[in-house]
Amino acid sequence: MPWTCPRCGRSFGRRDQPHSCTPALDLDDWLAARPPLVREVVDATAAALADYDDVTFEATKAAVMVKRARTFAEVRPRRAGVELSFIVSRRVDDARIASTLDLTRTRIVHRLELASAAELDDQVRAWLTEAYRASPA
Numbered sequence: 192m193p194w195t196c197p198r199c200g201r202s203f204g205r206r207d208q209p210h211s212c213t214p215a216l217d218l219d220d221w222l223a224a225r226p227p228l229v230r231e232v233v234d235a236t237a238a239a240l241a242d243y244d245d246v247t248f249e250a251t252k253a254a255v256m257v258k259r260a261r262t263f264a265e266v267r268p269r270r271a272g273v274e275l276s277f278i279v280s281r282r283v284d285d286a287r288i289a290s291t292l293d294l295t296r297t298r299i300v301h302r303l304e305l306a307s308a309a310e311l312d313d314q315v316r317a318w319l320t321e322a323y324r325a326s327p328a
Contacts, residue, residue, distance in 0.1 A: 221250035225268050231308035232273045233266050239316040243323055257319075263326035264319055272306040275315070277322040285314070 222230045233248065233255055240246045240257070249256045257264035267274040274289075280297040287310075292300040301318070305311065 216250040216252070218248055218250045218255065221255070228273055228305075228308065229266065229268045232275060232305055232311060235308045235311040236264065236266060236275070236319065239311065239319045240323060245328065246323065259323060259326040260328055261326050263322040269304070272304055275303045275305055275311070276300050277303075277318050278325065279318065279321050280325050283318065287315075 218233075222233060236257060237246075237248065243259075245259055247258045249258055254265050254267040256262045257266070262278075264275065264277040267276070278294070278298050278300050280299065282291060282299055283301050287303055288301050289304045290302045292302075294300060303310070303315065
């Protein structure tokens with residue numbers, strides 16, 4: 192059951208989820224202050240997940256969290272491009288994966304470094320769909 196922090200108003204998948212307690216930012220304002228590539232990747236991510244009506248995009252100071260009840264993907268600006276991370280329950284073996292982080296045995300973060308939104312291809316869209324489906328409702 193999602194939990195909403197009474198101080199910042201952000202929602203999380205677990206009660207008393209540790210977080211930096213700051214309200215979510217307006218997504219359009221946040222994107223306007225970033226390079227165009229960031230918006231292109233956020234838009235491509237939204238298009239990849241358009242079939243799911245319970246996906247939300249939440250701007251924080253450093254990134255855009257892609258959420259269901261929990262964050263299952265993230266778009267983060269970097270100097271040389273955009274980082275797209277997604278969480279699935281298995282280790283993905285692909286040369287495009289820049290790094291992985293095991294949050295738990297069944298929640299593994301995979302990080303991609305994108306230089307263009309065109310890199311968000313059919314395979315990346317499939318990983319985003321897998322991440323969505325692996326995320327609790």
